[in-house]
Amino acid sequence: MVAIEQVLRLERLERDIFRGATSPSVLQRTFGGQVAGQALVSAVRTVDDEFVPHSLHGYFLRPGDPSIPTVYLVDRLRDGRSFVTRSVDGVQNGETIFSMSVSFHRGDDGIEHQDRQPVVPDPDELVDLATVAELADAPMFQEWKEWDIRVVPRERTETLPNLAAQQRVWIRYRDRLPDDPALHVCALAYMSDMTLLDSSRVPHQDDRLQLASLDHAMWFLRPFRADDWLLYDQTSPSAGLGRALTQGRIFDRDGRLVAAVVQEGLTRIARDAPPPSGADERQESDTHMNLEKP
Template sequence: MATIDEILRVERIETDIYRGPSYPSVLRRTFGGQVAGQALVSATRTVPAEFGVHSLHGYFLRPGDPDLPTVFLVDRIRDGRSFVTRRVTGVQNGEAIFSMSASFHVGTDEGIEHQDPMPDVIGPEDIKDRRDAASEEDRRLYSEWENFDIRIVPRDQLVLSKSLAAQQRVWFRYRHRLDDSHVSQVCVLAYMSDMTLLASAKSVHDDHVQSASLDHAMWFLRPFRADEWLLYDQTSPSAGHGRALTQGRIFDRQGRMVAAVVQEGLSRIIADPTVQGIPLRDEKPDETTS
């Protein structure tokens, strides 16, 4: 599989127009994190170096074809002294498949500071590497992300809150050393943030569910490294009418909250248990819109 450097290596083809590469994939649709990550890289190429991204809001409009590159059109919405705003549209075959707004902050402002504490959880070293897992589902799906170390905390080892409807915690990191730039770290985390989050909505259900990301919002709160262990504390406060709302707080090993994520996704109950939540190429087609 391609490295994250290769996946996020977008090509400039004209002023404010970029092209994200495609790579062989076991998925039938382009992975949402790939589209969001490439869109964010494209946006950062049009922003002065002293500005760092602090938030993004994206919508997955159509399913992407993993065999095709995606062209990203960047619109320079605003250039201010403290904040810069960009809008990015991802296009395949002349149709928009993704739309994103990203805001950048100069980063020199000072203000109040607080955060929620990191939840109590076992360390990643106490969880088996899913790359070595014996299940067929793990081997097929996680082969797509073999360069990422993803370790879901076993449910029987979670400290659960009775006030939350559905909960899941995941340790993750990129397996290889990344460069030190802010752009690399945030774009890799944007890619990673789409992994496993929708699964938190299914953690308290036995139903077979067809899943797909509908939208994705993310805030970058403090510096971090995506190639070091991060805890993804995930909850799903509500699910209904074929959609599930999910939330994630991302902490580093020192307990600092470095990012926050909110995502809504498709959560249709399906009768055929052979259809996976994330459709693979050797499974029967579905009607998912993203």
């Protein structure tokens, strides 16, 4: 089991060049959340502490090899008084596997409102999926032993009839993390790729699919801790042409909306033959599974 602090630890090779360490993995391809989290760390390392990330947009371009390090190249696009912008390319073997833009903000006074958190049971009332015998050996739980993941049963939460696919999951990092807000933001970027694409499978539980993250956008709205319970309210408003759009709202245990996520993923019917090399293999589907049917 590798601590998230180690996963997100980078070596600075040059002023704006960083290298992410490899982590033991049961996956054939690098987990997308790891690449996104490390890319965000590299961007954070190039801005003053007064600026915090408020949004990121990333594309998974090629499959990552978990056995070799990823090098992150940061481009300082803008340094303003209120906003700072960075772009980051993650590179392996001379090819870009991931590309991200990140915007930072100092924070200002302004209006405030938010959606209400859905009514769900407390996470202490739900099952830790890592303790379910049928799931214990699944790649996603082997890879994410450090995270406590508890799916809210559909019969114990309110669902909206006009939404095509809905899923709600409580998640937290199991161990106490340092009081470093940037670490919690980067840890949430790592976590945000967990389970989200699986929400597209809710109406299609008997279909055998090849799943892969294609792109990922995230907005950080309020301070939070990744080692406290976070409710990941997930929907998939559309699926078609072999792709699905998924959305997520992340609330803390006090009902504060702390982040929002949008992701498009590959959701094509699985083929008997292995997929061809190239962009369609951008991320391995080992970390996606049907949470409703262990």
